[in-house]
Amino acid sequence: MPLGIRIFLAYFLFVGLAGYFVLSTVMDEIRPGVRQSTEETLVDTANLLAELLRDEVREGSLAQSRLPEVLRAYGQREPQARIWGVEKTEVNHRIYVTDANGIVLLDSSGEALGQDYSRWNDVHLTLQGKYGARSTREDPEDEDSSVMYVAAPIKADGKIIGVVSVAKPNRSLMPYIQRSQRRLGWLGAGLIGLGLLVGGLLSWWLSGSLRQLTRYAQAVSAGERAAVPRLRGGELAQLAEAVERMRVELEGKAYVERYVHTLTHELKSPLAAIRGAAELLQEDMPAAQRERFVGNIGNESARMQQLIERLLNLAVVEQRQGLEERVEVGLLELVEELVEAQRPRIQSAALRLEVDLQPGMRVSGERFLLRQALANLLDNALDFTPAGGRIRFDACRQGGFWLVRLFNQGDAIPDFALPRLCERFYSLPRPTSGRKSTGLGLNFVQEVATLHGGSLELHNIDEGVQVLLRLPAA
Structure with a gap:
């Protein structure tokens, strides 16, 4: 498949998914926005x-006023209004x-006259001097049957003497919500098509430019002299220019130099352990101790061989999407x-x-990489701890992770x-x-x-430095 088509398909997928996500999100926000x-x-x-009802409620004449008749007439009105289609x-x-006790004095629907509404949030909160509102479903199984209630206090002489609540069913808002969603859907589809x-x-322009770069890279890899393509766009x-610099660096062996630095750094720890064991083996010691140091030399030699093999793959560690293996490793x-x-080295200093650490402290991951990471941290701690100083390993659980803590006594960073x-x-x-x-260890x-x-x-802490390594628990 040509590169231009693949770029377009990737762009199509991205724009389509992004447009769908944004459009669906905006549509989902229309309903709460209208409400x-x-x-x-x-x-x-x-x-x-x-404000209009204050005097009647204060004087107790609400039921004898014209308001019940006005509300009944209001409920029978037919506006015949056309609002946005x-x-x-x-x-x-x-x-x-x-009233001040939550007893209904007047109800435009005639349903709740004389009932105690003090338990409903709109009345209950308003009587406490707070903002009172609630949303209640007329049918518990029907989400669209909810009714929005908002209340305001009726005050006289600085005291709350009653509450007036105004309610509106959410079902009456649905035509406006649906109309907005339809219009937004058409506009969104048009924008996606334009995109x-x-x-x-x-993609057509980009694929042409990439073809020029590809031809240039192929010429460089074949050892041919080739001019850097002149491309528009920063x-x-x-x-x-980066490809040209890479060619210069490769020809100057810059890559090899960096690799040697890495290899040297990573081999330093096992070589030090082997050298220390070899020096101790020159002295008289019990057979069991001698056998232990000989075993250390064998183990570290095997580790060096494995390290050299693994270093060939370390160049792509940063590019990895996952681990090669995931096993339980005891800290x-x-x-x-x-x-x-x-x-x-510890004894000599x-x-x-x-x-x-406890036997049950186990992390999940690639054992080789975890060992190398902890070895680098310990090696740094040994480097910066003065003779006779203290080093401490411990760990604590944090959710699904173990926080490995390494403290070394010494000067602050x-x-x-x-x-x-x-x-x-x-x-x-x-x-x-x-x-x-x-300078590659901590990196x-x-x-x-x-x-x-x-x-x-x-972190710098009292008397030294503490390293915190957070690893997933097994």
């Missing part, structure tokens, strides 16, 4: 009636008045394995290492460096040697955390 406008009108009406042939308001036409023209011109077992590998520590190639000098690392840990759906944070 909100109606409620605002009912508020004004209720407050107007409250909709015929209105009857009035729909219901009006009732209660697709523009998309077709755009992004496409930038893309052409305690993983940390103990890392600590044991670093035992010679007389560090106090505490592991407060400078404020200017704290937000940059996870940047690639950014590093601080080690306290003992003054040398910087390649790698952050990418692993993101790939697992977690996060990485670093």
Whole structure:
């Protein structure tokens, strides 16, 4: 399938889905929008009636006034109005008045005269000095049978002596809602059609530009001299320049240099463990201890071989959409394995290492990546902890995640460096040697955390630094 057609189909799918989503969302908002406008009108009406009825309610002459007759006549009126193409042939308001105890004094429908309405929210809240409103279904099974009630207080001498409520059935609003939805549907369909036409023209232009870039890239890969295509449009011109820069960097072996830096950084930890074990093996020690260090060397050698193989795939970690495997990994077992590998270094610096983890603390993810992430964090902690200092591993549960906490005693991270520590190639000098690392460790840990759906944070706390690694619980 030609690229232009694929671009157009993708655009068609995007515009169609986006248009449908926006259109359906707007249509769903029409109904509450109309009801909100109606409620605002009912508020004004209720407050107007409250002022008109104040004297009759205060004097107790409401039933003897002309208002009951007026309301009956009002209910029989036929407006014969045409509102935005909709015929209105009857009035729909219901009006009732209660005293200060919620007893109905007047009802335009004649249904509730003398009844206690103090339990209904419109009356109950208004008598408390609050905004009183409610929506009640006449038929509990029919959503469209709901009626909106809005009340206003009748006041005399600063006291509430009664409540007037104005009601309007939501069914009377449906013709206006349906008309608006129909008009919006036609307008939306027209806009989507116009958008697709523009998309077709755009895909035709874009595919032509991409064909020029493709021919240029093919010529470069074949070792031919080719001029950078002159393209209109800022992004496409930038893309052409980026391809040219990439060709220059590849020819200058920039990629190989970065890969070597990464490989060197990742091999540092196992090499240090092997070197430490080898130095200790030169001394006299019990056979069991010697066997343990020999086993460490074998394990770290196997780890290095696996690491080299996996590093070939690390270049695409940031592009991954998911993990290659997802298994249960015990935090305690993983940390103990890392600590044991670093035992010679820990002993030589007389560090106090505490592991407060339980066997039931298990995370879900790719074991190799999790091990490398924790190994990088431990390696950093060892680098920045002074001789005789303290390092502590623990974890706590946060919903569906384990928050792994690694504390190391030492100097606080400078404020200017704290937000940059996870940047690639950014590093601080080690306290003992003054040398910087390649600055890839924390960046790698952050990418692993993101790939697992977690996060990485670093904070200065009392007496040192704490790293928070959030990983999904198994």
